[in-house]
């Protein structure tokens with residue numbers, strides 16, 4: 001492939017220091033500010049994006065475009081770089097960081113946003129290069145992008161050259177090699193590829209209706225009348241999937257507590273817990289409160305859900321949810337779950353939920369930064385914390401009570417292996433596969449479980465296009 005010569009001084013210019021100081025005036029400028037902040041200062045994309053969107057006066061369409069560019073560029077970074085290095089003669093590591101981000105986000109648009117005309121992408125990139133750099137930089141950006149456009153027909157997955165399957169999946173689906181290797185070792189090549197592909201797709205909004213005040217049909221009808229593209233959730237009888245539901249958090253029915261926003265996979269947790277009326281329920285890692293609220297709704301105003309989290313500022317988040325949903329049987333408390341047995345009597349809870357902090361590899365479609373920031377060492381560290389949390393949780397469950405463990409990851413060390421090790425050390429607990437008929441049926445019909453199902457469920461992102469999620473239901477049998 002022909003490599004155009006890069007021109008101009010590629011070091012940053014003084015004006016590049018201005019990037020991000022003033023609110024952005026366009027979608028792409030805002031995207032560039034966020035990408036730079038993430039890459040150079042380790043900011044979380046979600047937080048940086050939300051802050052900058054609040055400061056800038058962008059239209060809804062532009063805010064949507066900026067969001068798409070930020071998440072897409074981070075999500076597809078490895079594939080973008082695979083192509084980009086073939087067009088930057090001196091190597092992309094010689095570029096000023098902001099110029100690299102500008103090129104990455106422009107290549108993302110060229111390769112993945114079909115609705116945006118190529119000339120508009122180049123013009124916008126050149127304008128930003130002129131605003132923050134000198135003419136050498138804008139000339140170089142122009143040259144690289146135009147060369148890529150000329151050869152666009154060759155920039156296709158089939159032309160990716162890789163030494164082996166792991167490298168191919170890594171380049172094609174934009175995943176770090178170490179993670180692909182680990183996934184292939186667990187799930188095999190074919191399933192790993194399906195996981196990576198599904199995790200690159202945008203997540204639709206999922207709603208869980210509040211059964212205490214409305215029905216799924218009523219909420220569906222309202223949303224359909226307003227032009228939302230909605231369908232029933234396969235996994236939860238309270239769930240609705242809205243393909244174009246990006247702004248549903250500010251919908252009046254959400255504010256009024258008629259529904260909550262929660263991934264379909266997470267809706268399974270409370271349904272699998274299935275608390276009996278008047279139960280005492282302890283949610284050890286509860287913030288922002290999605291599962292606590294669901295459990296409280298299933299209790300229909302009876303019993304009590306103790307919603308605990310270690311961070312004091314998150315207590316307010318939980319309390320706000322309870323108020324929004326008019327739930328009086330939730331109490332938000334602050335504490336380290338590693339010492340929770342100092343606060344509650346042993347054997348006192350009907351249900352203990354440990355929705356554990358985890359590596360998050362099941363939610364890459366919502367938080368693509370995870371791909372590039374987490375390491376194999378992080379998995380070992382978090383698995384160690386989960387092990388200690390489980391030991392503490394086990395002290396509080398009554399005889400005959402339920403211990404539920406869940407994570408939003410697909411990493412076995414944190415899931416099946418974690419539970420297997422726990423059960424070996426806690427013979428009083430047994431896995432329980434006695435889940436509701438309707439859940440078992442949908443899982444079996446979609447070949448997610450078979451006759452060997454034992455009470456541990458690993459949902460992968462491509463099974464139902466949900467988050468990747470793990471649930472284990474255990475009962476105390478001594």
Ligand SMILES: C[S@@+](CC[C@H](N)C(=O)[O-])C[C@H]1O[C@@H](n2cnc3c(N)ncnc32)[C@H](O)[C@@H]1O
Pocket residue numbers: 266284285286287288289290291292308309310311314335336337338355356357358
């Ligand atoms: C996966 S999130 C929980 C999501 C929540 N269950 C929901 O459905 O909305 C994990 C939570 O664990 C909390 N956490 C982490 N370590 C903790 C600890 N040692 N004790 C209590 N909470 C902890 C974090 O603050 C975070 O809010």
